[in-house]
Amino acid sequence: MDEARLSAHERRVLAEIEEQLNQDASLARRLRTMRRTPRLPVPSLAGIHRRLPSLGLVALGVMTLALLVLAVDTEAPGLIWAFASVWVLTLVTGLLLALRRAKRRRAETRTDG
Secondary structure (H helix, E strand, O other), rough: OOOOOHHHHHHHHHHHHHHHHHHHHHHHHHHHHHOOOOOOOOOOOHHHHHHHHHHHHHHHHHHHHHHHHHHHHHOOOHHHHHHHHHHHHHHHHHHHHHHHHHHHHHHHHHOOO
């Protein structure tokens, strides 16, 4: 069988492409962890860890709503202050989560494009 030989220019272009691909850490990680046989997806701790801030925000939202209902119903100053505190914490957490996601998306678009 005849082997195809690459010219010096083609070898140099191929080396540059390989060098750029080697710099992509996420691609290298995916290629290292690829399996030849398909397996059922196993829930990983990384997936749970990624969703933990969102779950915390949902929990804070539920707590805020419960405190709002109780504060309106009883008109107790302690419950009103507790509602105000948890509400501010919920807003700050939501803002930080949104900023983190925006930063992650911006970094992904920079690496893709």
